[in-house]
Amino acid sequence: MYDENDFVSLLNLGHGAAIERFDYEFQRAVANCLDPNTSGGVRTITLKVKLKPNEQRTSGSVSVDCSSTLAAVKPFTTEVFIAQGAGRAVAVEHNPHQLQMDLQPGKPQLVSDRAMGGDAQ
Incomplete structure (x- = not known):
């Protein structure tokens, strides 16, 4: 009547959809492990299978849910400087009072002693 290959198992449940969903969540968990912005804590993958028989117990519906907890x-922190600007409260991440150096890559700038206030000969 039925061949051994006809019986439902995790491998063929939903024509392979249960395994596909597990693989998807597993890949997400592995990627999360590699992310340096996450903690080194435990990741969890849950495969929940619910089987509900009909009243006569001759058939049933199967629900499969796969989820992960990553x-x-x-969180990160940064320093902001706050002030009034353009008629409203504003915040900037750099200090607006800090002088900026206008250096151009590849063009060395020589400073003479005279420019620095010293005696040049």
């Missing part, structure tokens, strides 16, 4: 992205 490590959250680590």
Whole structure:
């Protein structure tokens, strides 16, 4: 009547969809492990299979859910400077009072002693 290959197993449940969903969540978990912005905590993959028989117990419906719990992205901090600007409150990440150096890559700039306030000969 039925061949051994006809019986449902995790390998062929949903014509392979259960394994595909697990593989998808597993890849997400591995990528999350490689992300340096996440903690080194445990990642969890849950494959939940629910089987509900009909009233006569001759057939049933199967529900498959696969989910993962991944490590959250680590928070980061930064320093902001706050002030009034353009008629509103503003925040910037760099210090607006810090002088900026206008250096051009590849063009060395020589400074003479005279320019520095010293005696040049």
